[in-house]
Structure formats: C-alpha cells, structure tokens
Amino acid sequence: MRVDRARLPALGADPSLRFPEIRRRTLSNGLRVCTVEHHAVPLVSFLALMPVGASVDPIDRPGLAAITSDMLDEGCGDLDAMALHDTLGRIGGHLDSEIGSDATILTLSSLARFADRASGLLADMVIRPRLEALDFQRVRELRLNRLIQLRDLAPALADRAFARLLYRDHPYGHTPLGTEESLQSVTLSEVRAFHGAKFAPAHATVIAAGDATHDALAASVEAAFGGWSAPGSGAPPDPALWTLPGPPDDRIVIVNRPAAAQSELRIGHIGVPRRTPDYHALLVLNIVLGGQFVSRINMNLREDKGYTYGARTSFDFRRGAGPFSVTASVQSDVTIEAVIEALNELQAIRGDRPVTAAELQTGRAALTRGYPRNFETAEQVSRGAAQLALYDLPDDYFSTFVPKVLAVDEAAVTNVAQRYIDPARLVTVIVGDREKVAPGVARLNMGTPAELTSTFEPWIGR
Amino acid sequence: MNIPYTRQTLDNGLDVLVHEDHGCPIVAVNLWYHVGSKNETPGRTGFAHLFEHLMFEGSQHYDKGYFHPLQEAGGLLNGSTNADRTNYWEVVPTNALELALWMESDRMGYLLPALTDAKFANQRDVVLNERRQNYENRPYGFAGMAVMAALYPEDHPYHWMTIGAAEDIQAAHIDDVRAFFQTYYRPRNASLALAGDVDTAQAVELAARYFGELDGGDEPTPVHAPPVVEFGSEQRLVLEDRVELPRLYLSWHSPSIFAADDAELDLVAEILSGGKTSRLYRTLVYQERLATEVAASQSSRELGGYFQIIVTAAPGRTLAELDRAIGVAIDVLANEGPTLDEMERCQAQAEANFIFRLQTVGGFGGKSDQLNAYNVFVGDPGFFERDLDRYRRVTAASVQRVARAWLQPERRVLLSVVPGGRNDLALAGSQPVSVS
Numbered sequence: 001m002r003v004d005r006a007r008l009p010a011l012g013a014d015p016s017l018r019f020p021e022i023r024r025r026t027l028s029n030g031l032r033v034c035t036v037e038h039h040a041v042p043l044v045s046f047l048a049l050m051p052v053g054a055s056v057d058p059i060d061r062p063g064l065a066a067i068t069s070d071m072l073d074e075g076c077g078d079l080d081a082m083a084l085h086d087t088l089g090r091i092g093g094h095l096d097s098e099i100g101s102d103a104t105i106l107t108l109s110s111l112a113r114f115a116d117r118a119s120g121l122l123a124d125m126v127i128r129p130r131l132e133a134l135d136f137q138r139v140r141e142l143r144l145n146r147l148i149q150l151r152d153l154a155p156a157l158a159d160r161a162f163a164r165l166l167y168r169d170h171p172y173g174h175t176p177l178g179t180e181e182s183l184q185s186v187t188l189s190e191v192r193a194f195h196g197a198k199f200a201p202a203h204a205t206v207i208a209a210g211d212a213t214h215d216a217l218a219a220s221v222e223a224a225f226g227g228w229s230a231p232g233s234g235a236p237p238d239p240a241l242w243t244l245p246g247p248p249d250d251r252i253v254i255v256n257r258p259a260a261a262q263s264e265l266r267i268g269h270i271g272v273p274r275r276t277p278d279y280h281a282l283l284v285l286n287i288v289l290g291g292q293f294v295s296r297i298n299m300n301l302r303e304d305k306g307y308t309y310g311a312r313t314s315f316d317f318r319r320g321a322g323p324f325s326v327t328a329s330v331q332s333d334v335t336i337e338a339v340i341e342a343l344n345e346l347q348a349i350r351g352d353r354p355v356t357a358a359e360l361q362t363g364r365a366a367l368t369r370g371y372p373r374n375f376e377t378a379e380q381v382s383r384g385a386a387q388l389a390l391y392d393l394p395d396d397y398f399s400t401f402v403p404k405v406l407a408v409d410e411a412a413v414t415n416v417a418q419r420y421i422d423p424a425r426l427v428t429v430i431v432g433d434r435e436k437v438a439p440g441v442a443r444l445n446m447g448t449p450a451e452l453t454s455t456f457e458p459w460i461g462r
Numbered sequence: 463m464n465i466p467y468t469r470q471t472l473d474n475g476l477d478v479l480v481h482e483d484h485g486c487p488i489v490a491v492n493l494w495y496h497v498g499s500k501n502e503t504p505g506r507t508g509f510a511h512l513f514e515h516l517m518f519e520g521s522q523h524y525d526k527g528y529f530h531p532l533q534e535a536g537g538l539l540n541g542s543t544n545a546d547r548t549n550y551w552e553v554v555p556t557n558a559l560e561l562a563l564w565m566e567s568d569r570m571g572y573l574l575p576a577l578t579d580a581k582f583a584n585q586r587d588v589v590l591n592e593r594r595q596n597y598e599n600r601p602y603g604f605a606g607m608a609v610m611a612a613l614y615p616e617d618h619p620y621h622w623m624t625i626g627a628a629e630d631i632q633a634a635h636i637d638d639v640r641a642f643f644q645t646y647y648r649p650r651n652a653s654l655a656l657a658g659d660v661d662t663a664q665a666v667e668l669a670a671r672y673f674g675e676l677d678g679g680d681e682p683t684p685v686h687a688p689p690v691v692e693f694g695s696e697q698r699l700v701l702e703d704r705v706e707l708p709r710l711y712l713s714w715h716s717p718s719i720f721a722a723d724d725a726e727l728d729l730v731a732e733i734l735s736g737g738k739t740s741r742l743y744r745t746l747v748y749q750e751r752l753a754t755e756v757a758a759s760q761s762s763r764e765l766g767g768y769f770q771i772i773v774t775a776a777p778g779r780t781l782a783e784l785d786r787a788i789g790v791a792i793d794v795l796a797n798e799g800p801t802l803d804e805m806e807r808c809q810a811q812a813e814a815n816f817i818f819r820l821q822t823v824g825g826f827g828g829k830s831d832q833l834n835a836y837n838v839f840v841g842d843p844g845f846f847e848r849d850l851d852r853y854r855r856v857t858a859a860s861v862q863r864v865a866r867a868w869l870q871p872e873r874r875v876l877l878s879v880v881p882g883g884r885n886d887l888a889l890a891g892s893q894p895v896s897v898s
Contacts, residue, residue, distance in 0.1 A: 002675070003564070003567070003671060003672055003675060005522075005523035005564075005568065005572075006523070008524060008531055008561060008564060008565075009560040009561050009564050011535055011557045011558055011561060012557045013557060014536075014555060014557055015487035015555055015556045015557055015659070016487070017486075017487060018487075040483070040485050040821065041817050041820060041821055042817065043814075043817055043818070043821070073738075081738060081748070082738065082739055082744065082748075085737050085738040085739045086739045086803070086807065088737065089736070089737050089739060089807035089808070089810065089811055090806060090807050090810055091810065092810040092811060092813055092814025092817075093814070094814065094818065109814075109818070110814070111810070111813070111814055111817070138748065138751060141751065141776070142747070142754060145707065145754045145776060145777060146754070148706045148707065148777070149601065149705075149706055149707060149754075149774075151706060152601040152704055152705055152706060153600070153601060154599055260599055261594040261598035261599045262591070262594045262595055262598075262599045264599075292529075292533055293529040293533060294527065294529050294530050294533050302588055303527070303584065303588075304584075306583075306584045306585075306586075306587030306588050306591070307587075307591070308588075308591050308595075309588060309591045309592040309594075309595045309596075329591075329594075329595045329599065330591070331587075331590075331591055331594065361534070362530070362533065362534045365534045365535070365536060366533045366534060366536060368536065369534075369535055369536020369537075369555050369558075370536035370537070370538065370555075371536070372486055372487050372488055372536075372555060373486070373488055373536075373538060373553060375486055376485065376486045376488065376821075376822055376823070377821045377822060378821075379821075
C-alpha cells in the first residue's frame with residue numbers, strides 16, 4: 001500500500017489509561033503511607049515527604065531547612081556518614097534529596113531484593129540523623145562554596161534576584177540555598193532544633209513503589225517508620241497567613257555581567273497557589289502561551305526571531321502563591337527587543353489576540369493525550385502521589401484530570417489570562433552586560449533600572 | 463536482564479527493531495542516523511548538529527514545523543547529536559505511532575524540497591544562541607573544547623566538540639545541507655527502534671509501509687581516524703574563564719566503547735568518585751577538604767575514549783595540592799588494587815545503574831535508545847545481557863591492571879581553568895590556551 005502523503009494519518013481513539021492503584025493507610029503515629037506496585041524492573045523506591053521547605057526558614061536564617069536536609073545523609077542511627085554511604089552502595093542505592101519552597105523530599109531507590117534495607121536506611125536518615133559537629137562544618141563550608149560559584153551562573157543569579165524582587169521578606173523571597181551571611185552564622189544547635197521541631201510523622205508521607213506487593217511494601221515501611229515519634233507536630237505553615245507584598249518599587253533590575261554572551265531574563269509577578277480552582281484553565285493558558293515548543297513565546301522568540309535557544313513561561317504552583325514567569329536566555333544585542341516581544345505576548349493573550357480554537361485544541365490535547373506518560377515508572381507514580389499529599393489534593397485527582405482539562409474553553413482561558421497576568425505588575429530581571437542593555441531600557445517604560453553586582457550589592461548590606 | 467526484540471531489515475537497508483512493553487499505553491520511536499560531528503571536517507565543525515535542527519523545520523508533505531502535530535497528539539519529542547550518531551525520538555500515545563512514523567519517514571525522504579534560506583538562517587541563529595547559552599555564558603563552559611583540542615590532533619574527528627566553532631557555524635552554507643542529507647540521511651545509514659505498547663507484527667508492517675518506499679542510498683564511507691600520537695610526556699594547559707574557583711581537568715586516552723578495558727575503567731571511575739565513600743570524594747572533599755567536588759568518568763566512543771577526572775579547588779587550596787592527591791590515589795589503586803568491599807559496592811552500583819537506565823521505553827535514553835546503540839555499535843540489539851556481563855566479569859585484579867595500563871602520569875592532559883588574570887593559580891608550567 002502506497003503511503004498517502006497528502007494528509008497526516010488520523011489518530012483514532014485515544015488509548016485508555018489504567019491508573020496504577022495507590023493504596024493508602026495511616027500508621028498509629030499519624031504517618032500516611034502510600035504503596036504502588038510496579039513490576040517492570042527489579043527496583044523499589046521509597047519516598048519520604050516532609051512539608052518542610054525553605055518557606056519555614058526563620059527570617060534571619062534563610063537556608064536553614066536546606067542545610068538541615070543536607071545533613072540527613074551525613075550519618076544516621078548506628079552509621080556514620082561513610083558507613084551509611086558504603087551500605088547505600090552495596091544495595092545499589094540511589095539517594096536523591098530535594099528541597100523546595102514547601103517541602104523536603106528524600107527518595108531512596110534500590111535493587112528490589114534490598115527493599116527492607118532501603119526503607120530502614122531512609123527511616124534512619126529522616127528520624128535519626130546524627131547531626132554531628134564535624135560533618136556540619138564541612139557541609140556548611142561546601143554550601144558556602146556553592147554560593148560563591150553561583151555568582152558566575154547567570155540562571156542562578158536571575159532566579160535569586162527575581163525571588164527577592166517579587167517577594168522581599170515573604171517566605172518565598174529567598175531560594176532554598178540561602179545567603180552567605182546566614183550560612184556563616186547558622187549553628188549546629190539550630191539545625192538540631194529545627195529537625196526536632198519540624199520533622200514529625202503526623203504530617204509526613206512515605207510512598208513505597210516498585211517490584212513488590214502492596215503488603216510487602218507496607219510492611220517494610222511500617223517496620224522502618226512505625227516507631228517514629230517526635231516532639232514537634234511537623235504541621236506545614238498556612239500560606240493564607242502570609243501577607244503578599246505589593247508590587248516592588250523597582251520594576252526592572254539589571255545584574256551586571258560585563259561582556260556576557262547573553263542576557264538571562266525573568267519577567268513576571270506573583271502568581272497563584274496550587275489549590276486554585278482555576279488550576280486546569282491556567283495549565284491550558286500556559287501551554288498555549290509558553291509551556292511547550294509550539295507555544296507562542298517560543299515560536300516568536302526562537303523560531304521567528306532567532307533571539308534564543310528557547311523561551312518558556314510557567315506558573316510555579318506552590319502551597320502559597322508562587323511566581324508566574326517568562327524565562328529565556330537571549331543574545332545580548334537583542335535583549336530589549338526580546339523583552340518587548342515577551343511583554344507583547346503577555347498582553348496579547350489577554351485580549352488583542354486571545355487564544356484561538358486551534359490553539360485551545362492543541363494545548364488541551366497535548367495535556368490530556370500526553371497524560372499517560374506520567375505513569376510509566378514507579379518513581380513517576382511516587383512523585384505524583386507526593387504532589388497529592390503536599391497540596392492536599394483529592395484521591396481522585398488523577399482520574400478527573402483529563403475531563404477537567406477538556407472542559408476548559410476559550411472563554412475560560414481568556415478569563416484566567418486577564419485575571420492572572422497583569423501587565424501593570426510585571427517586573428523584569430536581566431542578568432547581562434549592563435553596557436549593552438542599559439541604553440535601551442527606557443523603551444520598556446519600566447522606570448530606571450536598579451543595578452546590582454553578582455554579589456547583589458547594593459541589595460545585600462543595605 | 464532480557465529485553466526481547468525483533469529485528470527486521472527492510473529492502474532499503476533500514477533496520478527496524480521492535481520491543482513490546484505493555485505497561486503503559488505509549489510507544490517510543492527512536493531513530494539513529496550513524497552520523498555525528500566525527501563526520502565533519504576542520505573548518506566545517508558544528509554542521510551535524512545544525513543539520514539536526516533543520517530536521518525539525520518541516521519536510522515536503524508537512525511543511526508547518528515538525529513539532530505541532532506530534533505535540534497535539536500528546537507526544538514528547540526531541541533530538542540530539544554527538545560525535546558518533548544523531549538521534550531523533552518521539553514518545554507518543556499508542557494511537558499516534560502511525561503519525562510519528564509518517565513524520566519521521568517524511569523528513570528522512572523528503573526534507574530538501576521544504577528547505578529554505580530563511581529556515582536555514584533562523585536555525586543558524588538559534589544554534590549560535592544554544593552555543594552562547596550552554597558554553598560561552600556558562601562557567602567552565604570552554605573547558606571541554608580545550609581538552610578535546612589537546613587530546614586529539616587537528617585532523618582527528620574528535621579534535622572539536624559537537625557544538626562546533628562559532629565561526630564555522632556562521633560560515634555554514636545551505637548547499638552543504640543538501641550534500642550532507644544525501645550522504646548520511648539514508649535508510650541504509652539508520653536504525654529505527656520502536657518500544658512500548660505495540661504488537662510486533664503490526665509495528666514492523668507500519669515501519670515497512672512508511673519507510674519502505676525510500677531509496678536506501680549507499681553505505682557512507684567510514685570515518686578515517688588518524689592514529690593518536692601520544693606525546694610521551696604530560697601536557698599542561700591553562701584557560702582563563704569567568705569563574706570563582708580554579709578547577710583541574712585531568713584527561714587520558716582510553717578504550718573505545720565496548721572495547722577491552724572499557725567496563726573496567728567505568729568501575730575505576732566508580733571507585734574513584736562514585737558516592738561519598740569513593741576514594742577521591744572521601745580524601746579530597748570529606749577528609750582533607752581540598753576540593754568542593756570531584757568527578758571521574760570513562761567516556762567511550764566509537765573511535766576511542768577518554769578517561770577524565772574533574773576537580774574543583776576549595777577556596778585557598780591549590781590545584782597543585784589536588785594534582786598531588788589524585789596522583790597518590792591513582793598510584794595506590796594501580797599498585798594495590800581495589801578492596802573486596804569496593805568491588806562489591808561498585809558492581810552493585812553498576813548493576814543498578816544498568817537497570818535504572820531501562821525503566822523507560824524511550825526519550826533521552828530508555829530501552830529504544832539502548833537497542834539502537836547496541837545495533838549500531840555492536841550489530842547486536844540484544845547485547846543487554848552481554849553488556850551487563852562485562853561488568854560482572856571485572857575482578858579486583860583487572861581493575862588494578864587497567865589503572866596501571868591507562869592512567870599513567872606521562873599520558874595525561876592537565877587543564878587548569880582559572881579566574882581571569884590569575885594564571886598564577888594554574889599548575890606550574892601550564893601553556894595558555896584560548897578558546898572562544
């Protein structure tokens with residue numbers, strides 16, 4: 001049969017997705033446990049989620065939650081750091097530790113035959129870290145060195161300046177790594193007190209997934225975590241109690257990087273929390289605007305203008321209102337043109353060029369038809385279940401996702417674009433060559449730029 | 463570790479590999495062209511990768527960009543170029559397999575009629591921006607170029623990195639695209655792997671329908687690699703960069719991919735820097751606090767490999783201290799071999815790494831990509847078990863032997879990367895190099 005190249009082949013009916021079964025139970029100490037069977041490969045993974053992120057850092061100790069999480073694998077229970085990592089190596093273990101604004105997540109995967117050993121080690125790290133002085137000094141020194149190195153990394157500078165500009169002293173106003181000043185002052189007793197107060201079973205979740213039965217996975221978690229009792233409650237903060245700062249006085253900031261080959265851009269403002277009822281409409285808005293390759297921002301800045309290797313937008317959904325932003329690294333000579341194009345796209349989708357029926361179709365289909373991909377590996381399913389726990393989402397969240405996205409129409413997209421993208425509040429951070437960038441800034445009508453060095457002078461120290 | 467597969471070679475020479483995995487209603491399409499930056503010539507570097515970009519700009523029968531119909535079908539897609547091969551992949555819901563094969567076969571057969579000067583100029587700008595973002599504007603971003611240029615002579619195809627020289631990319635010409643396409647983008651020079659929720663007979667039939675009509679072309683001439691002449695003494699180089707902390711790159715020539723000693727050197731890298739108990743992490747970062755980070759790796763490619771250790775000095779510490787400590791660690795390993803504990807640990811890690819890589823059907827990596835790698839590099843898509851056996855067979859004695867045979871001090875290239883104006887922080891006697 002000769003190929004018909006006059007038209008693309010029809011897709012046919014979408015395949016049905018069999019959601020992996022997540023079984024839930026709560027241990028007597030309040031710990032929530034989820035189990036997922038996944039038999040494709042002889043691996044298991046255990047994920048511990050504590051709703052303890054950088055947002056609970058004390059105001060004068062940015063970085064405390066992150067350095068605490070970094071200390072968890074520096075020895076625990078009967079094992080010092082070297083013995084712990086020796087054991088991890090023997091079970092084919094992969095340990096991943098992640099700290100964000102809202103949570104600390106530790107994931108330990110291993111060969112399935114070592115499942116009990118893996119859950120036991122994870123429990124020791126979470127419940128019984130040694131938190132010893134010599135390890136603390138070394139870890140602190142490494143984190144300070146990392147901060148020094150980040151001065152040369154344009155995306156890191158941009159993220160830090162953007163968070164600070166938008167949120168100031170709000171719990172989202174600093175990145176998890178913290179500041180040099182704070183890391184130089186932090187003490188081991190603060191880390192111990194923080195761990196004691198914040199790590200507790202009542203609000204933590206452990207998710208076990210992989211090549212074992214639900215019962216075996218649950219038994220493994222119960223044996224390891226069942227005895228966990230802790231003085232603190234571990235309750236996550238209530239973001240509703242945080243006051244969101246108003247728009248900053250500086251609407252444009254240049255972090256000077258002399259002779260930089262590109263300008264690293266962040267354009268945006270404070271967005272919206274994860275639990276917004278408009279979540280699905282915002283996902284569709286974002287995928288049309290800047291969430292995938294064929295989105296407006298990328299097609300304009302990359303495929304039409306050639307200004308960048310890629311441009312995207314995102315609503316960073318958190319427990320509280322995370323940032324909405326445009327992210328791109330653009331050729332220095334066209335920095336101002338790129339910012340203007342991005343601003344025009346943000347303006348246009350609110351009304352001058354609202355989402356079209358074709359764009360809506362493409363965006364919704366990309367989200368819904370692409371959904372099964374999120375359930376391929378045990379670790380993906382674990383991470384999905386962790387999101388439900390972190391954001392207090394209902395158990396039927398996965399099975400209602402597709403119908404909810406398909407229910408979003410053009411009016412809903414335009415509506416959320418008008419409500420959640422506000423051109424008057426947008427701020428711009430440019431990490432780039434001041435001499436090339438500054439002369440054109442007036443064209444943006446965002447006022448006089450604040451200028452910072454790579455060590456954030458004069459912000460730091462004022 | 464058995465990954466069942468079927469291989470069918472079409473009349474035009476295209477290898478079609480199918481692996482069934484019914485865990486999730488998706489299928490991975492993974493297409494390798496056996497061409498990379500090693501097929502370029504001096505003065506024309508970066509071209510294979512620029513060409514890869516053009517493959518996403520539309521073909522004769524669908525000339526509205528490559529991404530749109532596939533993203534609308536719920537697909538994830540991308541491509542990558544390295545020295546040895548160019549790889550294109552889609553992961554799509556099963557009902558979009560035919561669409562993905564239509565699209566891949568259209569650009570394999572009918573790219574040139576859709577090629578325009580405007581597309582070419584646009585993607586040249588995009589690639590230059592990719593180079594700025596990932597190399598020029600990134601700390602230590604030029605180090606890889608300096609190391610490759612020092613390890614390999616100018617006429618060796620690994621002398622340059624895949625991204626290429628900026629002036630070569632700027633000078634690239636649209637006529638070169640036509641010749642390159644006609645030489646390398648032919649069924650006979652490609653391998654197609656399909657992995658996922660498919661029926662093997664149907665998948666083979668679909669692949670044959672869409673690709674079978676294309677002219678197979680000739681087998682391209684294999685790349686000639688001039689012999690690498692080692693210098694007989696170590697090379698010391700220094701590169702200034704916009705960095706805060708000095709860093710040392712130690713590099714040695716090493717075996718090709720799947721050649722004798724390749725797996726052993728992987729385990730040497732694991733013993734030296736895999737995890738906190740590894741020899742270099744433990745001494746340099748944990749105990750002596752000379753370094754902020756250290757990483758060792760065996761990078762094996764078709765025409766030869768290189769073993770590399772990258773170490774960053776802690777503030778106030780010198781690259782000479784690091785060089786000395788690393789030299790001692792290698793000497794000890796070469797003279798005494800690894801302990802049985804280390805062997806047990808690094809072999810468990812090797813096994814786990816192997817399985818971790820095979821959790822997904824496709825994307826960057828996954829089973830479809832591994833099937834193609836085995837098919838193209840060893841001619842056996844079912845090489846999985848033999849590959850894992852390479853690691854199981856390694857002994858303490860063979861680790862010691864390869865450390866002694868390959869990691870000799872006089873064979874090293876030592877590149878110091880230092881903050882601007884601080885050549886005094888480099889190893890003594892280093893020659894300045896410039897890369898841009």
